[in-house]
Amino acid sequence: MKYILSILFLFSISLKAQITPPGLGDTNAASWYAMGLRQKLNDDANFESMTYIGVGLKSGEDNYDINSKLAIVVINQEFYHHIKNNWKVSYAVSYRNQKDYFKDENTNVNQTKVQQELRLYSRLSYSTSIGKVKLTQTARQELRKFVDNNWKNIDKSIQLRSRLKTQVALTVDRLKQHTLTAGAESLFSMSRTDETKKWDKLKYKEARFTLFYTYRPKDTPVAISVGYMNNLIKNKSTHSVHYASFDLVWEDPFHVFI
Numbered sequence: 001m002k003y004i005l006s007i008l009f010l011f012s013i014s015l016k017a018q019i020t021p022p023g024l025g026d027t028n029a030a031s032w033y034a035m036g037l038r039q040k041l042n043d044d045a046n047f048e049s050m051t052y053i054g055v056g057l058k059s060g061e062d063n064y065d066i067n068s069k070l071a072i073v074v075i076n077q078e079f080y081h082h083i084k085n086n087w088k089v090s091y092a093v094s095y096r097n098q099k100d101y102f103k104d105e106n107t108n109v110n111q112t113k114v115q116q117e118l119r120l121y122s123r124l125s126y127s128t129s130i131g132k133v134k135l136t137q138t139a140r141q142e143l144r145k146f147v148d149n150n151w152k153n154i155d156k157s158i159q160l161r162s163r164l165k166t167q168v169a170l171t172v173d174r175l176k177q178h179t180l181t182a183g184a185e186s187l188f189s190m191s192r193t194d195e196t197k198k199w200d201k202l203k204y205k206e207a208r209f210t211l212f213y214t215y216r217p218k219d220t221p222v223a224i225s226v227g228y229m230n231n232l233i234k235n236k237s238t239h240s241v242h243y244a245s246f247d248l249v250w251e252d253p254f255h256v257f258i
Helices: 002-010
Strands: 029-040 047-058 069-082 087-103 110-130 133-148 153-171 178-193 203-215 222-234 238-251
Touching: 029 069
Parallel strands: 029 238
Antiparallel strands: 029 047, 047 069, 069 087, 087 110, 110 133, 133 153, 153 178, 178 203, 203 222, 222 238
């Protein structure tokens, strides 16, 4: 764990807001640690780049130890373009390496399965402010490609996923050092089966509810966020997964070159 966090620090990242945890499947509880950087790409600050690396851990089936098992490593690159008024569009590519732990039914031996994901996504956001409150509506479309540890296709290797999110941010103090952010997101997806080459129907899969506190120390480019996410996963019945989240963000580290 110390080794992982040391790697994260070398890749430290920056965001104006928190880095929301990824979903880690049908577990009991999980934790998410992320670092990265956000960089303005022109003088008008309407083009930005955001890069981050994150690590997720999860509990076992019979406990709530949020740091029990390594679950996922994420490397993400996103570009933002601020357009008319309060609109913003972004484009991103992401690599994810996720581990699934299970017990072999024949040998009763614990096994680990690795799934790799290459993800392309775009999102469109609209924000409006009322005093200290900022309301943001976001639509996000993803193309996900899954392979196993040997880069071979799994059964449902391609998925299209749509995400709709509402987020409210409240700046608590006059100096804008303390911010509370709450969000609600619904996720819908459809997958193609490799054997039949057919797509299943677009269905609601899960909902994610988040609450974050962000602290920006005075006269520094760093933002620190701690938060909680509740992931409601719809299978035969709805299962609730609890996440603890921590991220360190660094704003505009190369501003002297722009």
